[in-house]
Amino acid sequence: MERAKSRKPHIMMIPYPLQGHVIPFVHLAIKLASHGFTITFVNTDSIHHHISTAHQDDAGDIFSAARSSGQHDIRYTTVSDGFPLDFDRSLNHDQFFEGILHVFSAHVDDLIAKLSRRDDPPVTCLIADTFYVWSSMICDKHNLVNVSFWTEPALVLNLYYHMDLLISNGHFKSLDNRKDVIDYVPGVKAIEPKDLMSYLQVSDKDVDTNTVVYRILFKAFKDVKRADFVVCNTVQELEPDSLSALQAKQPVYAIGPVFSTDSVVPTSLWAESDCTEWLKGRPTGSVLYVSFGSYAHVGKKEIVEIAHGLLLSGISFIWVLRPDIVGSDVPDFLPAGFVDQAQDRGLVVQWCCQMEVISNPAVGGFFTHCGWNSILESVWCGLPLLCYPLLTDQFTNRKLVVDDWCIGINLCEKKTITRDQVSANVKRLMNGETSSELRNNVEKVKRHLKDAVTTVGSSETNFNLFVSEVRNRIETKLCNVNGLEISPSN
Numbered sequence: 001m002e003r004a005k006s007r008k009p010h011i012m013m014i015p016y017p018l019q020g021h022v023i024p025f026v027h028l029a030i031k032l033a034s035h036g037f038t039i040t041f042v043n044t045d046s047i048h049h050h051i052s053t054a055h056q057d058d059a060g061d062i063f064s065a066a067r068s069s070g071q072h073d074i075r076y077t078t079v080s081d082g083f084p085l086d087f088d089r090s091l092n093h094d095q096f097f098e099g100i101l102h103v104f105s106a107h108v109d110d111l112i113a114k115l116s117r118r119d120d121p122p123v124t125c126l127i128a129d130t131f132y133v134w135s136s137m138i139c140d141k142h143n144l145v146n147v148s149f150w151t152e153p154a155l156v157l158n159l160y161y162h163m164d165l166l167i168s169n170g171h172f173k174s175l176d177n178r179k180d181v182i183d184y185v186p187g188v189k190a191i192e193p194k195d196l197m198s199y200l201q202v203s204d205k206d207v208d209t210n211t212v213v214y215r216i217l218f219k220a221f222k223d224v225k226r227a228d229f230v231v232c233n234t235v236q237e238l239e240p241d242s243l244s245a246l247q248a249k250q251p252v253y254a255i256g257p258v259f260s261t262d263s264v265v266p267t268s269l270w271a272e273s274d275c276t277e278w279l280k281g282r283p284t285g286s287v288l289y290v291s292f293g294s295y296a297h298v299g300k301k302e303i304v305e306i307a308h309g310l311l312l313s314g315i316s317f318i319w320v321l322r323p324d325i326v327g328s329d330v331p332d333f334l335p336a337g338f339v340d341q342a343q344d345r346g347l348v349v350q351w352c353c354q355m356e357v358i359s360n361p362a363v364g365g366f367f368t369h370c371g372w373n374s375i376l377e378s379v380w381c382g383l384p385l386l387c388y389p390l391l392t393d394q395f396t397n398r399k400l401v402v403d404d405w406c407i408g409i410n411l412c413e414k415k416t417i418t419r420d421q422v423s424a425n426v427k428r429l430m431n432g433e434t435s436s437e438l439r440n441n442v443e444k445v446k447r448h449l450k451d452a453v454t455t456v457g458s459s460e461t462n463f464n465l466f467v468s469e470v471r472n473r474i475e476t477k478l479c480n481v482n483g484l485e486i487s488p489s490n
């Protein structure tokens, strides 16, 4: 018993190898380390390569500054995702995901086995992304406490969790899906099929649901039901019904927003441009920030319409355009002369420190693809949103933003957009009556986010509860291994 108790709990954390997942994982890692856990953070070789290239630090351990400034016990290692470094994962999306589905877990298994021979204290808990299909298998094999980290809204988890209901009611995976409102999912009063995640909006007539994305979804949301704990990057007060429905099934903790405004850990996969000089002296709230995140692609036609719409609007803007926004094989996508026409009114960068830019007082609105991190960050900074969801959870996130919280407006119902539509909506977002209403509403939602992370707030309380439950579970496991019969409270 004493031997078990004296061992520091050691958590291995493995984010999904995508930007929007790595960032919240890093912040959660630092928070757990500051609560006395030993953390081993695992990035894929490819993610590590991108981060260290972007930050011009090839040998880098991304946690070195955090370790010395906070005296945290965070170790950092990398693992192969099964593909060579120069394999284009964005261009060969499905092949890459087949690897993540079938091959990646063997590398993780191998890494844990290696660490357990070498590491002190031994790894006793795994926090893996909910989209991984192998967490329970790995945890069973290595006797680890199994924690699933969900980086999207609870509403989205709740809908995936109840995919079987959507299928049996004919809203998903039937030849011709029902189009009426869905009102039978526990914790979801009503949701229209157009607000489901993109993957659940298709019928069997149009799409083959045996493709790799669906095989991952079906397996991952079965596997999450076997997790000991689920932590969600959301706030109890913002999504009480979905969270209660999930909490009725298994221990689920809303601990968001999980981010830090002064992080010393490099996480960007692309080199960041500094926008501070450009923003200097611009009137408060006058600049629109435009970004479509790290993963989704936008058609060249749409990029051209957005570009013209931004010019037509007369509003100043910073537009993040990753080199692969259309596709890594399409390097030229902006209309000829765009940058010259924008003159001093527009800045185009391939990537930036988003939190730093949107917290600048000159920025007054966010034109977004509705990635969940961007929504949380935008609310944190008090910015209303112009929503242009592209895929996956982004449609469902838009429902929360536009319909439930009334802090944003829709760019369009369909994917096709026109420059006039862009210009009109940018102006509505930034100035006038709609803009003031949205800003008032954002302040209310922002209050929930800020309150949640105070020492008595819901997220902080949930986090502390989670920490103590995980500790107990780890101790119980260690004692069982050592042949000691104890209850967690001993």
Ligand SMILES: O=c1ccn([C@@H]2O[C@H](COP(=O)(O)OP(=O)(O)O[C@H]3O[C@H](CO)[C@@H](O)[C@H](O)[C@H]3O)[C@@H](O)[C@H]2O)c(=O)[nH]1
Pocket (backbone or CB within 6 Å): 018, 019, 020, 021, 023, 151, 152, 268, 291, 292, 293, 294, 295, 296, 320, 350, 351, 352, 353, 354, 355, 370, 371, 372, 373, 374, 375, 377, 391, 392, 393, 394
């Ligand atoms: O120039 C930029 C642009 C973005 N970011 C950061 O990158 C993250 C982007 O995350 P998110 O807004 O969630 O978008 P994606 O990168 O597209 O995230 C993926 O992961 C999210 C969380 O699981 C999902 O909600 C999205 O649909 C999915 O595409 C945020 O933290 C931003 O602050 C930067 O630092 N600089």
